[in-house]
Amino acid sequence: MSTNLVELNRREPKPTMILRLLAEVQAGKAVSVSIADALEFRRExxxxxxxxxxxILxxxxxxxxxxxxxxxxxxxxxxxxAYALGVPADVLLQPDV
Structure with missing residues (x-):
């Protein structure tokens, strides 16, 4: 199942995102975070x-x-x-699918 860039960059409500990330971590699944969420997290x-x-960017x-x-x-x-400000490289370098 491939995920395209638009889907990865779609914002989800923070409580939903937290629950999803917790479930993925507990399941041992690699966490996929959108560039938008990573930028906004660091900004906040x-x-x-x-x-x-x-x-600054x-x-x-x-x-x-x-x-x-x-x-x-x-x-x-x-x-x-953004990388210099602490946004992870694996998030910033997501392929355009």
Whole structure:
């Protein structure tokens, strides 16, 4: 079963995501986290607004919003910055399926 990039980047409610991740970890299944969820998680950890986080990634807020909503891909420069901020490489380097 293949999952495409749009499905991976679709946001799910945080409580649902937590329950899903717990179930996957308990089952020993590899956890798949979307780029959008990983970016938003890291942004929230730093206590930054979307505008502030977008600027750090070298993006306009609107561009960042489109990435989080699965409408655009994360540019390579922003990918490098996101990695430097602690977003895991395996999440950032998901294949476009």
């Amino acid at each position: 950890q730093y206590g930054l607004t979307q505008s502030e986080f977008a600027a 070298g993006l306009q807020k609107g561009h960042y919003s489109e990435i989080v909503n699965g409408k655009r891909k994360l540019p390579i420069g922003a990918t490098k910055r």
